[in-house]
Amino acid sequence: MNFDFSDELNQLREEARRFLADRCPTSVPRRILDGDEPYAAELWKAIAEMGWTGAAIPEEYGGVGLGRLAVCVLAEELGRAVAPVPFSSSVYLATEAIMLFGSEAQKQAYLPKLASGDLIGTFAMAERPGPVDATRMAAQVTGGKLTGTKLSVPDGDIADFAVVVVNGAPWMHLVDLKGPGVARETVTTIDPTRSHARIVFSGAACEALPGAERPDSVRTLLDYAAVPMAFEQVGGAEAALDMGNAYAKERFAFGRPIGSFQGIKHKLADMYIQVQMARSNAYYGAWAVHTDAAELPIAASVARIAATEAGWFVTKENIQTHGGMGFTWQMDCHLYYRRAKVLGLALGGAREWKKRLVHELRTRNTSLEAA
Amino acid sequence: MDFEDTPEEAAFRAKARAFLSANAERRKPGAVEGYRRGQDAPGAMEKAKDFQRRKFAAGFVGIHWPVEWGGQGGTQIQNVIYNQEEAQYDVLTGLFGIGINLAQPTICTWGTPEQRERFVKPAMRADEVWCQLFSEPGGGSDLAALRTRAERDGDDWVVNGQKIWNSGAHYSDFGILVARTDANVAKHAGLSFFILDMKTPGIEIRPIKQVSGSSHFNEVFFTNVRIPDTRRVGPVGAGWKVALTTLMNERHGMRDAPGPDVAELFRLAEAIELEDGLAIDNDAVQEKLAEFYVRSQGLKFTKFRGMTALSRGATPGPESSIIKVVAANKLQDILSYGLDMIGMAGPTMGESMPVAGIFEEALLYSPALRLAGGTDEIMKNIIAERVLGLPQDPRADKGIAFRDIPTGGSRT
Numbered sequence: 001m002n003f004d005f006s007d008e009l010n011q012l013r014e015e016a017r018r019f020l021a022d023r024c025p026t027s028v029p030r031r032i033l034d035g036d037e038p039y040a041a042e043l044w045k046a047i048a049e050m051g052w053t054g055a056a057i058p059e060e061y062g063g064v065g066l067g068r069l070a071v072c073v074l075a076e077e078l079g080r081a082v083a084p085v086p087f088s089s090s091v092y093l094a095t096e097a098i099m100l101f102g103s104e105a106q107k108q109a110y111l112p113k114l115a116s117g118d119l120i121g122t123f124a125m126a127e128r129p130g131p132v133d134a135t136r137m138a139a140q141v142t143g144g145k146l147t148g149t150k151l152s153v154p155d156g157d158i159a160d161f162a163v164v165v166v167n168g169a170p171w172m173h174l175v176d177l178k179g180p181g182v183a184r185e186t187v188t189t190i191d192p193t194r195s196h197a198r199i200v201f202s203g204a205a206c207e208a209l210p211g212a213e214r215p216d217s218v219r220t221l222l223d224y225a226a227v228p229m230a231f232e233q234v235g236g237a238e239a240a241l242d243m244g245n246a247y248a249k250e251r252f253a254f255g256r257p258i259g260s261f262q263g264i265k266h267k268l269a270d271m272y273i274q275v276q277m278a279r280s281n282a283y284y285g286a287w288a289v290h291t292d293a294a295e296l297p298i299a300a301s302v303a304r305i306a307a308t309e310a311g312w313f314v315t316k317e318n319i320q321t322h323g324g325m326g327f328t329w330q331m332d333c334h335l336y337y338r339r340a341k342v343l344g345l346a347l348g349g350a351r352e353w354k355k356r357l358v359h360e361l362r363t364r365n366t367s368l369e370a371a
Numbered sequence: 372m373d374f375e376d377t378p379e380e381a382a383f384r385a386k387a388r389a390f391l392s393a394n395a396e397r398r399k400p401g402a403v404e405g406y407r408r409g410q411d412a413p414g415a416m417e418k419a420k421d422f423q424r425r426k427f428a429a430g431f432v433g434i435h436w437p438v439e440w441g442g443q444g445g446t447q448i449q450n451v452i453y454n455q456e457e458a459q460y461d462v463l464t465g466l467f468g469i470g471i472n473l474a475q476p477t478i479c480t481w482g483t484p485e486q487r488e489r490f491v492k493p494a495m496r497a498d499e500v501w502c503q504l505f506s507e508p509g510g511g512s513d514l515a516a517l518r519t520r521a522e523r524d525g526d527d528w529v530v531n532g533q534k535i536w537n538s539g540a541h542y543s544d545f546g547i548l549v550a551r552t553d554a555n556v557a558k559h560a561g562l563s564f565f566i567l568d569m570k571t572p573g574i575e576i577r578p579i580k581q582v583s584g585s586s587h588f589n590e591v592f593f594t595n596v597r598i599p600d601t602r603r604v605g606p607v608g609a610g611w612k613v614a615l616t617t618l619m620n621e622r623h624g625m626r627d628a629p630g631p632d633v634a635e636l637f638r639l640a641e642a643i644e645l646e647d648g649l650a651i652d653n654d655a656v657q658e659k660l661a662e663f664y665v666r667s668q669g670l671k672f673t674k675f676r677g678m679t680a681l682s683r684g685a686t687p688g689p690e691s692s693i694i695k696v697v698a699a700n701k702l703q704d705i706l707s708y709g710l711d712m713i714g715m716a717g718p719t720m721g722e723s724m725p726v727a728g729i730f731e732e733a734l735l736y737s738p739a740l741r742l743a744g745g746t747d748e749i750m751k752n753i754i755a756e757r758v759l760g761l762p763q764d765p766r767a768d769k770g771i772a773f774r775d776i777p778t779g780g781s782r783t
Contacts, residue, residue: 001380001448001682002373003675069372245759260762262748265755272754273697276690277669284672287372305665354661355654361637361664362651 003283009073012066016077019050024081026332029193032084033335038158038186038195044085048117053091057099062112068228068289072282075228079235079343082335084193086120086155088232088346092225094121097163097172100221101211106174110161122159123225124150124199125218131352134218137167145203146175154346156197157186163221164206169213172221173206181205191338219356222347223300227285230300233307233343234278237314240336241271244314244321251322264321271314278303278310298364301357308350311340374675376452377682383449387456390429395422395460416542419463423497426464432471432495440479441491448681466539470494470501474547477617478566481605486566490545502543504534504567504591505614509778511536512749514549514618515558515611516768516776519593521550521565528552528565528603530573530596536743540576540589543569548598549614552607554774561773562610566602573597583735621744628698628740630733631705633667635726636660639709642725650712659708666701670694692758696750699740706734 005013028040047053055070057063064070071091078087095114098106098121113119125132127139127150139148146164153162156177164175177184181204184197211217245268248259258264285303288296315337319326326333344350376384391397426432435450436442457464475491482490493499510517519532530550540546546567553561567574573596578586605613640651640660650656673694677687709730710717716724720731741747755761768776 001376001675001678003672003679004683005372245761248761256765257762259755260764262752262764265759265761266748266751268759268761269751269754272759273693276673276693277666277697280672280676280690281665281669283372283676284668287374290372301661302665302668305661306669309665351658354658357661357664358651358657361660 003287005069005073005286009069012070013073013077016052016074017080020077020081020083024083026082026335029082029084029335030332032193039086039155040084043083044117044120047083047085047087051115053087053095053117054111054115056091057095057111057115061107062115064115068224069286071228072231072286072289075231076235079232079237079339080239082193082236082239082339086122086158088225088229088343089122089155089159090114090120092228093123093221094159094161094163096224097123097209097212097221098174100224101170101172101209101217103210106207106209110174119161120155120159122153122155122162123165123221124153124156124162125165126151126153132165132348134165134167134171135215137165139164139166139201140168141166141173141206141208144205144207145181146173146201146206147203148201150199150201152187152189152196153184153199154194154196154342156199157184157195162199163209164201165218169215170208170210171215171218172209172212174209175201175204175206179205189342191342193335193339194342219297223296224289226300226304226347226353227282227289229343229347230278230282230285230303230307233311233340234275234282236336236339236343237271237275237278237307237310240315240318240333240340241268241275243332243336244268244271244318247322258321267317267321271317274310274313278306281306295364297360298357301353301360304347304353305350305357308344308353311344315340380448380452380682383445384452384456387431387453390426390431391456391460394425394429395457395462398459398461415463416466419466420497422462423464423467427496433475436476436479440475440487441495446681446684448678451678451681467494467497467500469503469538469543469547470497470499470545473503473617473620474501474545474566476620477547477564477613478604480616481564481609481613483601485601486604490566499544500539500542502537502540502546502569503617504537504540504546504548505617506536507533508535512746514614515562517549517551517562518554518773519548519550520554521552521563521598523552523600524597526600527597528563528600530565530567530593530598532593534591534593535579536588537576537591538588540569540591541578545569546591547604547617549610551773552610555772556608557770558768558773558776559611560608562614563607564604564610564613565598566604567596567598568602571596571598581736582738583732618745628695628702628737630702630737631709631726631729632702633660633664633705635729636663636705636709639712639726639730643712645712656712663701663705663708666697670697670701673697692750692754695740695744696747696754699737700747702733702740703737706730706737710734 023046024043032040051064052074054063055066055074056068059065098110127137159177162175162177164173165171166173181202184199187196187198189196248264249257251258282303285299288299319333319337322331322333325331430443431453433442434445434453435447438444471494475494478486478490494501505514507517521528521530546569548565548567549562551561552563573594575592577590579588579590580586640656643650645653673690677691680687721728724731756763
């Protein structure tokens with residue numbers, strides 16, 4: 001049994017944690033929250049120089065070739081730091097889409113620039129409230145031109161290009177967001193530390209990802225993205241737990257630290273339990289993306305659901321632990337709370353993933369016997 | 372990252388499988404008999420002892436104990452691997468769990484060479500069966516508040532008082548007992564730890580009828596019960612520290628809550644017709660099934676993480692402390708939801724019910740799993756204090772002699 005990361009990857013995690021503690025204290029997401037910058041450009045440049053944006057990209061395409069497990073490790077630390085950078089959009093989604101479904105020419109054109117951080121990609125799917133389903137979308141490609149409107153595209157206002165989901169095979173297309181026929185506007189969201197945009201395509205030039213022929217290719221991409229996303233969610237949840245824990249030790253009421261009251265102790269124990277359960281399930285997802293396992297749809301769903309529920313529970317109970325102070329702009333509680341919900345909605349909400357999980361379990365006739 | 376045994380682990384697993392397949396009956400896939408009251412069946416004890424003797428002879432008892440204890444000098448991971456394999460067979464080794472997993476490690480850690488020589492091997496072979504005499508009506512979660520007295524009289528101690536929740540006291544040969552030897556010092560400082568021969572005059576055992584209707588545990592009353600001082604384990608007044616060794620072993624050994632899990636809930640959902648068709652096709656049911664599956668998998672992979680630590684020769688991290696709390700609560704939630712699907716027909720018990728009536732049966736024993744070996748509340752205190760480093764509750768009984776501690780009137 002070797003259900004843990006290797007020593008090398010654990011070392012990478014330590015390095016990433018130290019680096020982000022230095023370069024991305026919560027004053028950095030706060031600067032984005034309070035100011036006009038859409039993301040922390042200097043942090044993005046720094047992590048690209050560290051090779052993080054190319055962690056999973058093979059060396060022949062200008063990456064570091066550390067594989068997807070390395071992305072999971074980095075994702076956890078970026079989540080812990082509430083980093084205001086387009087890492088998930090560019091790495092888990094755009095880069096992954098090109099690696100999975102791109103032509104050789106597309107890989108050569110895009111991956112080296114994604115690895116160096118010179119190019120930021122994103123993923124555009126949702127068109128209306130409710131679950132997303134490519135076969136019910138309005139976005140279409142006719143004669144090489146894309147028409148349609150995408151809502152709440154993470155980093156849609158800063159990305160250079162987008163992987164856009166359309167109705168019809170091939171189901172995903174690459175679109176230059178700076179080209180003609182693309183109008184984008186920044187939208188106000190529940191988490192201003194991660195910029196989002198509404199994007200209108202009116203006859204924008206696009207090129208198909210030729211590998212995305214199968215109708216389930218969008219789901220496959222979401223599965224691959226859900227695993228590092230789960231690690232990012234777990235990192236954020238753990239940071240919120242640490243914050244609540246520290247506060248419970250220093251805040252006194254009725255002549256004693258509030259962390260000595262069982263009402264608070266048991267709440268924090270419950271938060272710890274949720275984080276551990278989500279972490280264990282995320283590890284299963286990591287194993288599945290690392291080995292391209294046939295169980296990936298199940299492993300990704302399990303990781304996604306556990307991380308989403310833990311992120312919500314822990315970040316809201318962190319506010320509760322802080323009492324009235326937790327509801328102030330001044331305390332950092334809301335940074336974790338906002339981010340947890342945004343990450344829990346990106347890639348689709350937990351309800352959708354639960355439905356999909358049961359569907360996969362039934363169609364695959366998976367053994368449900370406990371280990 | 373993988374789920375594979377190392378070559379050494381695989382070799383050990385093969386050895387364990389070979390022994391088990393030659394000496395025990397494999398549980399049928401999906402069968403629920405394992406949760407049933409097998410230990411109440413006639414001849415169960417003799418059958419269990421017979422298997423235990425063969426297990427001992429084959430070297431699968433005390434796998435990870437040091438050789439000087441009489442163990443095999445193996446690793447923790449070997450012990451886990453053996454237990455994983457054994458769990459797939461219909462054996463009742465749980466009857467000897469207190470003797471082997473709790474009493475003997477405590478005796479080996481704190482006892483005299485003579486005590487070790489006298490007791491360890493007979494317990495390993497199940498020639499002697501053990502029970503635990505710790506909890507009292509006035510001392511459960513607050514175990515150190517116990518008030519069974521042991522008073523020195525020449526070479527003996529004379530014990531008076533009462534214990535409760537003593538599993539198997541009615542068939543045990545020996546018990547590990549914690550008693551108060553000094554009421555004039557603070558409560559943790561006045562305890563001592565003893566080995567009690569259950570055939571000593573003055574012991575009265577009364578079975579307690581449980582919610583489930585069976586009686587696996589007892590009340591045990593002591594009237595002038597004499598224990599030779601040679602049966603004391605550890606120094607006089609060190610009973611709390613000695614008992615902690617027992618409790619650590621008890622919590623360390625905590626495994627999953629036995630009972631219906633996601634597989635059984637899926638089977639139930641596939642068998643029951645709701646208003647709009649099969650339950651398994653219903654959106655609301657599917658959402659619950661997914662949630663239970665995620666919890667079940669979370670437990671499974673948390674155990675895998677603990678095994679990985681063992682496999683690397685390390686101690687499992689604090690994540691292992693959550694297993695009992697999560698498993699017992701998940702079981703109760705699954706039971707309640709399963710019965711809710713069965714609806715008005717749900718209360719009937721017996722094999723004719725869906726999934727052989729296991730939901731109804733487990734409903735009645737499941738509360739015990741949230742209590743035994745530390746209640747949910749105590750387990751959460753442990754997580755909060757030992758893992759998260761939160762302060763202890765202020766104690767009203769700190770620094771005062773045991774005799775002066777206020778009680779709610781239950782002191783006798």
